[in-house]
Amino acid sequence: xxxxxxxxxxxxxxxxxxxxxxxxxxxxxxxxxxxxxxxxxxxxxxxxxxxxxxxxxxxxxxxxxxxxxxxxxxxxxxxxxxxxxxxxxxxxxxxxxxxxxxxxxxxxxxxxxxxxxxxxxxxxxxxxxxxxxxxxxxxxxxxxxxxxxxxxxxxxxxxxxxxxxxxxxxxxxxxxxxxxxxxxxxxxxxxxxxxxxxxxxxxxxxxxxxxxxxxxxxxxxxxxxxxxxxxxxxxxxxxxxxxxxxxxxxxxxxxxxxxxxxxxxxxxxxxxxxxxxxxxxxxxxxxxxxxxxxxxxxxxxxxxxxxxxxxxxxxxxxxxxxx
Amino acid sequence: xxxxxxxxxxxxxxxxxxxxxxxxxxxxxxxxxxxxxxxxxxxxxxxxxxxxxxxxxxxxxxxxxxxxxxxxxxxxxxxxxxxxxxxxxxxxxxxxxxxxxxxxxxxxxxxxxxxxxxxxxxxxxxxxxxxxxxxxxxxxxxxxxxxxxxxxxxxxxxxxxxxxxxxxxxxxxxxxxxxxxxxxxxxxxxxxxxxxxxxxxxxxxxxxxxxxxxxxxxxxxxxxxxxxxxxxxxxxxxxxxxxxxxxxxxxxxxxxxxxxxxxxxxxxxxxxxxxxxxxxxxxxxxxxxxxxxxxxxxxxxxxxxxxxxxxxxxxxxxxxxxxxxxxxxxxxxxxxxxxxxxxxxxxxxxxxxxxxxxxxxxxxxxxxxxxxxxxxxxxxxxxxxxxxxxxxxxxxxxxxxxxxxxxxxxxxxxxxxxxxxxxxxxxxxxxxxxxxxxxxxxxxxxxxxxxxxxxxxxxxxxxxxxxxxxxxxxxxxxxxxxxxxxxxxxxxxxxxxxxxxxxxxxxxxxxxxxxxxxxxxxxxxxxxxxxxxxxxxxxxxxxxxxxxxxxxxxxxxxxxxxxxxxxxxxxxxxxxxxxxxxxxxxxxxxxxxxxxxxxxxxxxxxxxxxxxxxxxxxxxxxxxxxxxxxxxxxxxxxxxxxx
Ligand SMILES: Cc1ncc(C[n+]2csc(CCOP(=O)(O)OP(=O)(O)O)c2C)c(N)n1
Ligand code: SF4
Ligand SMILES: [Mg+2]
Numbered sequence: 001x002x003x004x005x006x007x008x009x010x011x012x013x014x015x016x017x018x019x020x021x022x023x024x025x026x027x028x029x030x031x032x033x034x035x036x037x038x039x040x041x042x043x044x045x046x047x048x049x050x051x052x053x054x055x056x057x058x059x060x061x062x063x064x065x066x067x068x069x070x071x072x073x074x075x076x077x078x079x080x081x082x083x084x085x086x087x088x089x090x091x092x093x094x095x096x097x098x099x100x101x102x103x104x105x106x107x108x109x110x111x112x113x114x115x116x117x118x119x120x121x122x123x124x125x126x127x128x129x130x131x132x133x134x135x136x137x138x139x140x141x142x143x144x145x146x147x148x149x150x151x152x153x154x155x156x157x158x159x160x161x162x163x164x165x166x167x168x169x170x171x172x173x174x175x176x177x178x179x180x181x182x183x184x185x186x187x188x189x190x191x192x193x194x195x196x197x198x199x200x201x202x203x204x205x206x207x208x209x210x211x212x213x214x215x216x217x218x219x220x221x222x223x224x225x226x227x228x229x230x231x232x233x234x235x236x237x238x239x240x241x242x243x244x245x246x247x248x249x250x251x252x253x254x255x256x257x258x259x260x261x262x263x264x265x266x267x268x269x270x271x272x273x274x275x276x277x278x279x280x281x282x283x284x285x286x287x288x289x290x291x292x293x294x295x296x297x298x299x300x301x302x303x304x305x306x307x308x309x310x311x312x313x314x315x316x317x318x319x320x321x322x323x
Numbered sequence: 324x325x326x327x328x329x330x331x332x333x334x335x336x337x338x339x340x341x342x343x344x345x346x347x348x349x350x351x352x353x354x355x356x357x358x359x360x361x362x363x364x365x366x367x368x369x370x371x372x373x374x375x376x377x378x379x380x381x382x383x384x385x386x387x388x389x390x391x392x393x394x395x396x397x398x399x400x401x402x403x404x405x406x407x408x409x410x411x412x413x414x415x416x417x418x419x420x421x422x423x424x425x426x427x428x429x430x431x432x433x434x435x436x437x438x439x440x441x442x443x444x445x446x447x448x449x450x451x452x453x454x455x456x457x458x459x460x461x462x463x464x465x466x467x468x469x470x471x472x473x474x475x476x477x478x479x480x481x482x483x484x485x486x487x488x489x490x491x492x493x494x495x496x497x498x499x500x501x502x503x504x505x506x507x508x509x510x511x512x513x514x515x516x517x518x519x520x521x522x523x524x525x526x527x528x529x530x531x532x533x534x535x536x537x538x539x540x541x542x543x544x545x546x547x548x549x550x551x552x553x554x555x556x557x558x559x560x561x562x563x564x565x566x567x568x569x570x571x572x573x574x575x576x577x578x579x580x581x582x583x584x585x586x587x588x589x590x591x592x593x594x595x596x597x598x599x600x601x602x603x604x605x606x607x608x609x610x611x612x613x614x615x616x617x618x619x620x621x622x623x624x625x626x627x628x629x630x631x632x633x634x635x636x637x638x639x640x641x642x643x644x645x646x647x648x649x650x651x652x653x654x655x656x657x658x659x660x661x662x663x664x665x666x667x668x669x670x671x672x673x674x675x676x677x678x679x680x681x682x683x684x685x686x687x688x689x690x691x692x693x694x695x696x697x698x699x700x701x702x703x704x705x706x707x708x709x710x711x712x713x714x715x716x717x718x719x720x721x722x723x724x725x726x727x728x729x730x731x732x733x734x735x736x737x738x739x740x741x742x743x744x745x746x747x748x749x750x751x752x753x754x755x756x757x758x759x760x761x762x763x764x765x766x767x768x769x770x771x772x773x774x775x776x777x778x779x780x781x782x783x784x785x786x787x788x789x790x791x792x793x794x795x796x797x798x799x800x801x802x803x804x805x806x807x808x809x810x811x812x813x814x815x816x817x818x819x820x821x822x823x824x825x826x827x828x829x830x831x832x833x834x835x836x837x838x839x840x841x842x843x844x845x846x847x848x849x850x851x852x853x854x855x856x857x858x859x860x861x862x863x864x865x866x867x868x869x870x871x872x873x874x875x876x877x878x879x880x881x882x883x884x885x886x887x888x889x890x891x892x893x894x895x896x897x898x899x900x901x902x903x904x905x906x907x908x909x910x911x912x913x914x915x916x917x918x919x920x921x922x923x924x925x926x927x928x929x930x931x932x933x934x935x936x937x938x939x940x941x942x943x944x945x946x947x948x949x950x951x952x953x954x955x956x957x958x959x960x961x962x963x964x965x966x
Contacts (some may be wrong), residue, residue: 012811044792046632049803057800057811063793064635065802065812066628067658073625076793077632077640081582085636085793106621290603290614298581298638299791301606301613304755310577310718312613313605314750316823317573318520323352323564323745 003034008061010232018229021172021209022051022119028056028175029088029112032182033061043086046075047099048090048208050126052119069100070159072107075114082299083283086186089113095135097153104193108162111190112282115182118155118193119172121200122207129203136264142205155195156261156273160254166192166273167239167257171229172199173209177270184272191280197270212268231270232260241276257267324552326356326381328506329388331405332498334376334397335431336367339495342520343395347499348564349516351379351558351748352745354508354950355559357386359863361938362759363966366681371431372400381557383745385863386708389940389964392552393505393904397423397472397499399453399806400432403440404966406456413551415457418500419469422454424839454526470501470548475541480533493534500535503695504542506554513539562747567739567860568593570746571669572712574717575641576604576615577750580667582640583632584618584626586651589682590740591643591671591851596617616854623648627655627668634659634666635801637760637791639721641667642644645737646675651697659735660700662801663779663787663826664808665724665731665758669717672859674936683936684737685861686909689918692732693888699823701830703727706734707861708844711746712885713739718753719841726758726836727829728789731740734887736909738861759788766796777808781894785828787845834889842886847873851880854899857907858915861939865907868945877952879905884915904926905951907944909933913959930959935964 008030016022043061047053048069055065066074075089076264091097096104096118107116122135129143137151159167166188170178178196185192199209208226210216232239239257241250256272287293305311330347334340341362348358360377376391378384389619390410396402399421408413426432426440441451447462449455457467471488472494480487496517514532521527565573572594575583585595599617606613616633620626626642633640644652649670659666672688674680692704699843703723707713713735724731760778761769765788769776778799780787787808790797800810805822808812847854847869855865855916862883869879884890899919906916906927911934916927931947933939943962 039795040798041793041795044636054812060797060798061799063810064632064792065800065804067654067803070624070628070655073620073628074632074635077582077584077618077629077634078636079632080618080629081633081636081640082791082793096585102621103625106625114778132796174539208791232852241526281696286616290612290616292612293614293616296612297613298614298616298633299579299636299793301579301638303579303581303639303757305607308756310579310753310755311607312579312750313579314573314576316604317576317601318563318748321563323349323562 002038003037004005005025005034007028008060009149010058014058015054016051017202019201021121021200022055024172024175025117025119025196025198026179028170028178028182030059031179035183036186037181038086040169041111043088044078045080045088045090046071047090048092048095049053050095050124052090052092053095055090069095069098071095071105071156072100072103072116076107076112079112079114080282080290080298083113083294085296088118088186089114089137091116091133092125093118093120093132095123097155098180101133101153105139105158105162107191108159108164108281110166111163111279113190115185115192116194118195119198119229120155120195121198123200123203125200125203141203143203154261157178157195157258160257160261160274164193165190165276165279166272168193168272169195169197169270171197171212171270173212174270176227177231181272188275189277192277197268204226217266228266229270232269232273237271239272239275241274241278243278326379326554326557328378328379328554329390329392330379330390330395330502331374331376331393331408332395332502333372333401333405334495335369335400336364336371336373336399337369339374339492340373340397343495343499344377345520346513346516347502348377348497348743349519350503350508350512351554351913352562352564353515354379354554354556356554356557357383357745358404358564359386359744360742361738361939365684367783372404374401374405378796379554386867386941387743390942393502395502397494397498400429402453402456402930403429404436406460408966409460409465411552412682414466414468414505415460415497416468416470417457417756418472420473421472422452424453425450426453426456450712452961461585466549466827468505468542470542472497475538479537483530483911490534493531496531496534497538500538501542505547505550506537506552507547508537508554510539512556538700539576562745564743564745565710565740567713567735569597570714571717571735572597573748574714578718578754579639579755580615580641580721581638582616582618582630584620584630584642585644586623586626586648588645588648590673590737591645591648591669593740594643594669607903623651624655627652627666629632631655631659631664631666634664635792639725641669643669643671645671645673649691649695657696657698657700659730660696660702660805660826661803663728665721665728665779667720667724667731667733669733669735672734680936682737682789684938685934685936686736687911687934689734689858689887689914692734699827701727701729701827702888703729703731703833704734705731705886706858706884707739708883708885710739710742710744713749714748714888715753716819716885722754722756723833726756727833728758728786729829736860740938759786761788761790761794763795766790766794770796775821778810778821779806779808780827781808781825782889784832785825786832830889834891837886839891839894842891843894844883844885845880846883847880848878852876852902852904854880854882854902854905855905855948856884856899856915856919858887859909861907861909864939864941864944867941868948871945872948877949879948879952886919890918892924895919896923896925899923899925899945905929905931905948907931909939929956931962932959933962935963935965940964
């Protein structure tokens with residue numbers, strides 16, 4: 001029986017502000033899970049702290065609302081203990097690119113098969129609108145007294161540098177496109193990162209829905225807004241690194257990702273920037289070492305004999321240490 | 324003196340002190356003798372002074388005395404630091420080419436030591452050379468054995484056609500072989516020990532055995548009859564020669580640990596490295612391959628949180644660290660407590676605060692382990708007193724964690740981690756108790772009875788049935804925010820009280836269910852007027868001290884506290900009331916003493932504390948206890964022995 005978005009809805013009150021971009025991310029995720037025919041019990045969603053951190057409570061799936069900045073290590077631990085779980089991690093931009101940014105960098109170089117969504121709203125929503133690490137230098141949003149004195153991190157460029165093997169950007173109000181990205185990200189074998197442009201109507205009065213959809217830039221002929229956000233696939237861009245590519249071809253791809261990651265202002269690309277499945281996942285690397293890791297993962301090993309004693313045989317190690 | 328001997332070997336870090344100590348210990352162990360040893364080293368890779376001190380006996384050994392019977396030195400600093408620890412009638416092995424070196428020109432020798440030596444030598448009318456140290460030894464009745472390392476190496480180089488410079492690193496093997504020649508242990512044990520220590524490196528085995536033989540012969544021909552201490556092999560059963568790090572790693576494996584995370588730190592990291600090197604094993608009989616994931620994280624917060632994630636997924640999970648790393652983990656402790664996730668933290672205490680004495684011993688984190696984290700949540704804190712206990716406790720920690728669904732902090736320390744000992748362990752008696760853990764089938768039953776699975780269901784015992792992430796037929800939520808029975812955020816005041824009560828009551832449950840033998844151990848006569856209380860690795864020195872006192876007719880009891888939270892206050896009260904309580908601890912403030920007073924109202928009469936970074940010796944404990952009994956002790960005595 002095919003699952004529907006509704007099967008992933010947890011019926012509790014949702015306390016996000018009306019019009020918050022988080023709603024778009026939530027329904028895109030629920031649709032993606034349904035489309036992938038996953039059952040709620042197969043999915044574990046880990047989040048950090050912030051408005052974004054509440055997301056798992058609204059999804060009918062295992063939902064683990066963790067510490068500020070730390071959803072990734074919790075998620076990685078769970079995934080490595082049971083690689084059969086479908087593990088998704090969710091952060092705010094303060095959560096994932098501020099306090100928890102080192103976990104992001106290290107998740108990149110490990111390539112554990114986890115999907116990571118960052119709600120990129122330019123502000124610390126839940127603490128009332130301070131500048132987040134993705135707010136650009138000199139920008140002044142509603143709740144900050146002075147224009148931003150820090151420059152922004154570039155999540156796409158950072159992901160590339162960290163070795164992330166699936167890098168994408170979505171837009172919270174383009175739900176169908178975001179859903180498609182999430183489906184690809186979850187299917188990706190390895191660590192998948194999606195930076196989601198998420199308007200925060202309450203605190204970010206600069207990167208608003210009107211900004212992204214270009215309501216201040218009317219086409220002189222049609223008088224219609226010219227959106228700032230555009231889809232990479234509309235340019236025929238191909239993000240995939242394949243095993244048969246030459247080193248030069250791979251380098252060219254990487255340079256292109258860097259170039260695209262630097263686009264902002266009137267041209268903001270969304271879509272998949274980079275996808276590289278030629279890199280082994282952490283789970284595959286473990287399987288190489290531990291032999292039966294995938295078929296008998298840590299969480300599933302039976303630890304006790306029927307009589308309740310330890311089933312682990314350390315006699316070989318004791319032999320090595322005995323006198 | 325037969326089979327009762329304290330040995331010390333020292334040299335620059337990186338010059339193979341550990342290897343020689345290992346060979347010595349293995350050789351004695353293989354000869355059926357019993358050993359206890361400790362390793363002392365600087366936070367440095369090459370050049371600073373390090374040493375190993377080992378006690379050998381025909382009976383099991385559990386602590387060290389401050390006096391050394393034979394000091395084998397690779398370099399002049401070892402002599403300068405330790406020559407005065409050698410007992411009259413003991414011996415010193417030294418390199419004669421260092422004799423005219425000045426003690427004031429050893430660059431790594433601490434100024435405090437230099438100044439002390441200057442005073443001491445000048446008082447004896449001796450000049451400031453190494454030769455004077457040797458002279459002082461002779462005057463004191465210490466046998467002195469020049470060992471011309473260069474000469475012996477030249478001989479080896481002739482035989483092996485290897486260059487002299489390539490052989491220089493063999494000094495450690497020469498020193499240990501010479502030492503064992505002095506005590507006349509049969510050379511076959513040295514050969515077997517070398518084979519064992521250099522396992523898998525055939526060339527090194529061959530070379531080192533060759534070198535050992537030459538040094539052994541040299542000493543036999545020149546000196547051995549003169550040395551009064553002898554070691555003789557004895558029949559004995561199979562035993563293990565283990566460090567504390569290894570015992571804990573083994574306990575974790577047997578205890579079912581399947582996920583161990585860590586961020587490198589002394590003295591904890593060796594445990595994780597040991598596990599990673601032995602990550603595959605047999606499980607449930609012959610054919611099943613079990614494995615443990617050892618996960619090196621980017622920091623300790625990731626170590627604890629990833630272990631917690633693994634715990635949620637249903638693996639027995641742990642992390643190991645020492646003080647600085649534990650400080651980084653703290654936010655994650657509260658989360659695991661709040662969400663009732665089983666996870667074990669092995670906390671190897673070392674000298675604090677901050678990076679403190681990174682490679683030295685202390686028990687300064689008791690209060691911190693008990694209180695780390697904001698807010699209130701249940702935790703179980705246990706402490707092991709020796710290597711054998713550390714093995715069983717490391718396994719048992721997972722049973723506590725899963726039965727009471729919370730964080731277990733297993734307190735050990737540097738002295739325990741870096742000591743080695745011959746012990747007997749029996750993995751077959753280790754029980755696995757997974758607590759209230761529901762399977763898929765259990766969930767089907769819950770549902771067919773019209774129920775709904777609620778992760779934090781309010782139950783009279785405080786324990787709510789747990790499922791692993793991924794269990795079919797249900798889901799749950801977790802939140803570090805206060806939550807309702809399903810795990811959703813909830814700030815309602817009634818729910819808050821209900822949930823706080825539920826979580827905290829698990830401590831009372833644990834206190835009532837855990838057998839007394841796992842919480843405290845009492846040694847000696849119940850009616851002793853004086854009773855020592857302590858925890859952790861001071862155990863061996865205390866037991867030996869009270870043993871010697873009892874031989875002199877002085878009876879002192881010893882209460883070892885293993886369960887520090889929940890503290891078995893009533894049982895402690897029963898034992899300690901009406902006696903004079905002597906608190907013995909490796910910290911400044913007597914943390915356990917304070918805790919006992921807080922929880923029982925019982926006052927400590929005397930404190931014996933030590934915080935110079937070096938573990939307690941049995942003789943200093945003996946003397947301070949004796950002074951207490953004789954009424955000559957100050958209220959608080961600070962022990963200071965150890966180099
Ligand atoms: C260790 C810690 N520091 C600070 C906070 C306070 N805090 C709560 S939410 C938040 C910021 C959230 O911003 P972001 O991650 O961007 O999420 P958003 O609310 O924008 O979705 C902060 C700093 C906290 N919960 N924990
Ligand atoms: S503060 Fe901003 S991010 Fe948070 S819920 Fe409101 S609109 Fe959304
Ligand atoms: Mg934000």
